[in-house]
Structure formats: C-alpha cells, structure tokens
Amino acid sequence: MMKKQVKNNENQAMDKIAKQVEEMAERNLQDPEFNKLFEVLEEIKGKRLENQKSKNKYIFANILYYFELICIALIIIFLLISCERIEFGQWEQTTIQGDSHSTIDHMEFMKKDRKLDKVLEFNFKFESSMTYQINTSDSLDYNKLFGISTSKVIADKNAVKIGWRWSKEKFCFETSLVYDYGYGRDFHPLNDFEIGETALFHISVINGKVFACTETSEVEIKLKKPFEYYFMTNIWFGGNCCAPHDIDFKYKLIGYKND
DSSP: OOHHHHHHHHHHHHHHHHHHHHHHHHOOOOHHHHHHHHHHHHHHHHHHHHHHHHHHHHHHHHHHHHHHHHHHHHHHHHOOOSSSOOOOSEEEEEEEETTTTOOOTHHHHHSSSBBBBBBEEEEEEEOOGOOOOOSGGGGGGEEEEEEEEEESOTTTSSSEEEEEEEEEETTTTEEEEEEEEEEEEEEEEEEEEETOOEEEEEEEEEEEEEEEEEEEEEEEEEEOOOOOOOEEEEOOOOOOSOSSSSSEEEEEEEEEEOO
16 A cells, blocks of 8 residues: 555656646746756656566566466376376387487377386397497486386386496496485396396385396385385486487386285
C-alpha cells in the first residue's frame, strides 16, 4: 500500500513538472528555473524507466522459471506413461553411433515399462566393434551395460550397473560393478572377457545390499542410500568421452524375479 502511494505521488509530481516545462516552452521564457525543472523531469523519467526495466526482467525470469518447470513436468509425465514392456528371453542388438553416449533407440527404451523386482539377469556378447582407442586418461572410464536404478528418469542418481572398458594392454574387456550414489561412484572388479566371448551377468538389490556376479566371479557391497524403486537402466558409453566410432551391442535379457 505504501509503495503504491509513493508511486502515485511520484507520477503526480512528474505530471506537474511536465506541465510547467510545457508552459515555459510555449511562452519562450528564458527562465533559469526552466533548465532546473527540465533536469528534474529527466531524472524522474530515468528512474521510472529503470524501474520498468527491472520489473520486466523480474517478470521474464519468472516466466522462464515456470516454463522450465512445465517442460520438466511434461518430460517426466511422458516417460511415466509407459505401455510397452521390455522384452526378455530373446537376443537383441542395438548401436551407439560415433560421437554419442546413448544408443540409437534410447528414447524408445526410456518410454518402456522398465520396472524390476530387485533382480536383473542378462547375457551379453562382447563384439570386436566394442574395442576402441582413447589417448587420454578417459580411456580408464567404465562404460555401462544394463543396471538397476531407484529413479526411472535419472540413471546415475542412485544406481548399480555393469561397467566395461577395453584394455589395449591386456587385449580384453574389463568388467566391474559400478555403484553411483549421487555424490560419488565406486567400482568393484568382476571378470575379464575376450572378443567374441558371451557373459552372464546378475545384479540383485536386496535388504540394503547389492550382489553382482558372473559365472566365475562375484561381489557384494552395502548400499550407502536405500532403493525405494527398481528400474532398469540402459547401455551407455562413457565416462566423459563419446563413442569414438559406431559400436554394436548384442544382448539377451533373461529376466527379473520377485522376492
């Protein structure tokens, strides 16, 4: 109320001064008060313009903020409205194209019903196209196969995944259990696999613990943050680097289990 009164007073003062300036100009008076009144008028006009600009910036910032919220909400709703179920029990193939992190069918994957019941098993064939050369320390980053996340949208908020990377020195694929817990990431080595070899991976999240294994190795860790939900995560290249060339992936999702 007080701000409104001040604004009204300012408008009245400006109108009064403007009228006086116009009257002096019409009479062509060489009054020293003319310049003084003109300067005051210009100062008030400048302040009003600055206030209007600030107000416009505030309004624009609020519009942008709510627009972003609406976009995020629409994306989440779009992802949550899922009908098609992930298929299990048959061999599938997908590709990550060069200069990309995600598979070519990543959006279709995200739209599917990916809810799990704490356990995920899958076969994976390590193909020659999965070999690569990155001449920086990023070559030590683990890429991701499938895994389990507590979030359907944010795959690395709280998740356990099977990681892999190509070792030029050992000429094989190194695998590990990758545990993302929001503020950090841990790696727990599993097996090494040769080109052309097929592996069986198992991940389960039960009673605050994660159990991961292949046919010849296993690891068990304690969760730092609890899992409330269980969603399957997709294949991903990186780390920091994108895929240096097209990479093909062959896999068979064996299934998920109730506990």
